[in-house]
Amino acid sequence: MTFKAILSAVACCLLLAAAPLARAQGGASSTATGISRLMNPSLSLNALLLGQVSRDIPTKAANQVDLQELEAQFAAVVDPFWTARVIVAMHPEPGADGIVLEVEKAMAEYRNAPRGFGLRVGKDHLDFGKHNPLHTHALPFVYAPLGITAFLGDEVMAATGVEVAWNAPLPWWAELKIYATNAAAEVLDPESRDLAYGARLSNLWDTSDYSTLELGFSGLTGPGAARADLPAGRWNMYGADLTWKWVSASRTGGPAVNFTNEVLLPDPEFNLGDPLGFYSHLQYRFARQWWLGLGASVARDALNEDGATGESPLHTLRQVKANVTLTPSEFSAIRFEVHYDEEKDGDFRDLGAYVQVNFTMGSHPAHSY
Amino acid sequence: MKRTMNRVILPAVVLMLAVLAAAPVLAAVQVVATLPDLGSVVRYVGGDDVALQVLCPGEMDPHYLPAKPSLARKLAKADLLIYNGLELEVGWLPQLINKARNPDIRPGSRGAVDCSAAIDDLLEVPGANVDRSEGDVHPLGNPHYTLDPRRMVKVAKYVAERLARIDPGHGQAYRERADIFAREVAARLPEWESVTATARQDPIIIYHRNWAYLVDWLQLSVVGEIEHRPGIAPSPRHVEEVIVAGRDLGHLLVLAASWDHRHVAEEVAERAGGVLVVVPAQSGGKGGPADYFSLIDTICRDLAAGARKAEE
Numbered sequence: 131m132t133f134k135a136i137l138s139a140v141a142c143c144l145l146l147a148a149a150p151l152a153r154a155q156g157g158a159s160s161t162a163t164g165i166s167r168l169m170n171p172s173l174s175l176n177a178l179l180l181g182q183v184s185r186d187i188p189t190k191a192a193n194q195v196d197l198q199e200l201e202a203q204f205a206a207v208v209d210p211f212w213t214a215r216v217i218v219a220m221h222p223e224p225g226a227d228g229i230v231l232e233v234e235k236a237m238a239e240y241r242n243a244p245r246g247f248g249l250r251v252g253k254d255h256l257d258f259g260k261h262n263p264l265h266t267h268a269l270p271f272v273y274a275p276l277g278i279t280a281f282l283g284d285e286v287m288a289a290t291g292v293e294v295a296w297n298a299p300l301p302w303w304a305e306l307k308i309y310a311t312n313a314a315a316e317v318l319d320p321e322s323r324d325l326a327y328g329a330r331l332s333n334l335w336d337t338s339d340y341s342t343l344e345l346g347f348s349g350l351t352g353p354g355a356a357r358a359d360l361p362a363g364r365w366n367m368y369g370a371d372l373t374w375k376w377v378s379a380s381r382t383g384g385p386a387v388n389f390t391n392e393v394l395l396p397d398p399e400f401n402l403g404d405p406l407g408f409y410s411h412l413q414y415r416f417a418r419q420w421w422l423g424l425g426a427s428v429a430r431d432a433l434n435e436d437g438a439t440g441e442s443p444l445h446t447l448r449q450v451k452a453n454v455t456l457t458p459s460e461f462s463a464i465r466f467e468v469h470y471d472e473e474k475d476g477d478f479r480d481l482g483a484y485v486q487v488n489f490t491m492g493s494h495p496a497h498s499y
Numbered sequence: 500m501k502r503t504m505n506r507v508i509l510p511a512v513v514l515m516l517a518v519l520a521a522a523p524v525l526a527a528v529q530v531v532a533t534l535p536d537l538g539s540v541v542r543y544v545g546g547d548d549v550a551l552q553v554l555c556p557g558e559m560d561p562h563y564l565p566a567k568p569s570l571a572r573k574l575a576k577a578d579l580l581i582y583n584g585l586e587l588e589v590g591w592l593p594q595l596i597n598k599a600r601n602p603d604i605r606p607g608s609r610g611a612v613d614c615s616a617a618i619d620d621l622l623e624v625p626g627a628n629v630d631r632s633e634g635d636v637h638p639l640g641n642p643h644y645t646l647d648p649r650r651m652v653k654v655a656k657y658v659a660e661r662l663a664r665i666d667p668g669h670g671q672a673y674r675e676r677a678d679i680f681a682r683e684v685a686a687r688l689p690e691w692e693s694v695t696a697t698a699r700q701d702p703i704i705i706y707h708r709n710w711a712y713l714v715d716w717l718q719l720s721v722v723g724e725i726e727h728r729p730g731i732a733p734s735p736r737h738v739e740e741v742i743v744a745g746r747d748l749g750h751l752l753v754l755a756a757s758w759d760h761r762h763v764a765e766e767v768a769e770r771a772g773g774v775l776v777v778v779p780a781q782s783g784g785k786g787g788p789a790d791y792f793s794l795i796d797t798i799c800r801d802l803a804a805g806a807r808k809a810e811e
């Protein structure tokens with residue numbers, strides 16, 4: 131067992147022990163003990179279990195049942211000035227021995243910024259595009275779309291820094307976020323002393339009382355990840371996303387539609403090919419507890435994982451996927467999904483099937499719209 | 500040039516500044532209510548001294564209002580946020596408050612008004628052993644007190660005090676209008692209770708516990724709940740049990756909100772030999788009751804009509 135795995139296990143035990151310890155204290159006065167549960171943060175645990183089989187990839191990683199992710203979340207008002215949220219995620223790392231513990235979020239938000247302004251400091255998902263801010267258990271499919279992962283990596287882009295937000299006083303909802311972070315996000319160079327800078331502008335219109343149209347633009351620049359086969363340089367990326375949502379007002383749990391489209395335009399300084407990532411996701415609630423999902427994704431001129439060992443360091447990947455999700459309550463779900471991935475003009479193709487179980491314990495904050 | 504500056508531009512600038520400075524004084528108190536019924540009470544108590552916006556449309560189940568950022572725009576300029584509390588809006592209000600970036604209405608601030616603080620006789624407050632095996636229960640108690648007009652009198656008086664605190668100049672007017680609201684409720688209570696006299700003697704199956712305070716007020720005889728665990732779709736087995744429990748009781752009413760799953764309620768009513776009464780559970784919405792009094796009128800009238808039909 132590695133040191134990381136031991137550390138993870140100890141951390142898990144501490145997290146899980148916190149709740150019963152707090153409960154045992156009951157209403158006892160903290161004056162004598164100096165210990166009180168009254169100010170404890172709200173705590174939630176989310177678990178994702180995943181079973182998968184692949185027709186074309188024989189590895190264990192593609193044919194197994196395992197924990198996909200365990201997420202512990204703490205949220206509290208720190209004092210009159212700050213609200214904070216911490217998320218610790220644990221997941222098996224392919225090729226690693228044991229479970230990796232990762233601080234996905236450790237962020238404080240200033241409570242008293244002037245009207246319309248917001249200030250956040252700490253580590254968080256970068257506000258780039260529509261998909262990157264999502265937590266794993268909030269993804270509409272088992273994995274992030276290929277058009278995203280091919281350029282942003284398998285993990286979300288998360289980094290430590292500061293973000294200023296501003297609600298622009300326009301006739302529609304318009305929110306501008308500008309941030310500066312370290313370069314710890316997966317596609318950047320964590321060894322670099324340079325910072326990454328990014329911005330996102332979200333615009334949302336009510337297309338009816340029960341439907342909205344959101345149009346977002348994102349930009350990010352930072353020191354590129356060091357790869358021996360590539361020249362060093364700054365890594366720039368632009369993105370746009372368009373989302374239409376509709377929910378039936380007439381019936382609780384009635385029909386609903388989420389239609390999300392996002393395009394990424396990586397523009398690295400070293401300029402290889404004409405890269406572009408795209409996905410389109412359609413989710414439809416066809417019965418009170420049931421969702422149907424359809425997705426398509428493209429990654430054009432993405433870098434081969436093997437670098438320049440092949441004939442070309444670039445390839446184009448395509449993906450289609452479909453799922454059905456049963457949500458017996460807001461706190462549990464089971465999902466059945468199939469993917470078909472292929473490399474254009476190449477040998478790689480894969481048909482995979484997945485079963486994912488998702489459950490949440492405790493007080494988990496509602497997800498963003 | 501200098502003369503023009505002195506005679507035209509400077510007075511214009513001074514006038515503009517004066518208008519801008521006066522604007523906040525002249526403007527009504529900006530109030531946002533989360534629910535239409537709370538909005539109706541605010542409209543009654545606040546009169547022309549408040550500018551009101553409501554977040555949840557009348558036909559939408561307030562448990563599940565999507566947290567559209569466009570709703571946060573309404574909160575961004577609010578002086579006062581009037582909300583139901585008891586975690587009824589927990590799925591969307593915290594997000595909207597965060598998005599609005601308006602420190603004046605954050606929980607704990609002077610502009611955040613949790614109306615449940617006015618209710619000293621909450622129903623269905625779970626014990627310490629509550630967990631989600633009972634469904635998506637509200638751990639602080641049943642939050643649907645707006646369906647009892649007697650409790651809404653307490654809300655009106657509480658809202659008046661909170662408005663007076665933020666707008667002392669009109670404090671007396673707010674309190675007087677809250678008293679008028681109380682007198683209006685007191686005047687209508689006998690009529691509402693009289694109209695529903697027959698229904699109050701009939702056995703009733705309710706769809707969801709959002710009727711708890713109406714049941715408490717009218718002393719309705721509930722013999723079953725279609726959705727016995729809040730937020731969880733009823734199983735076929737449970738529906739069958741409810742049907743069996745209601746069958747042969749005679750004069751059975753099945754009470755459902757307009758957003759409940761009508762086909763389930765219809766099945767229960769039909770197979771148990773009852774009469775289905777589908778009513779709006781809050782005011783507002785397209786074709787819905789215009790205000791709170793109309794809402795209670797509608798519910799009482801439809802219950803009475805259902806009871807008459809059950810007798811036939």
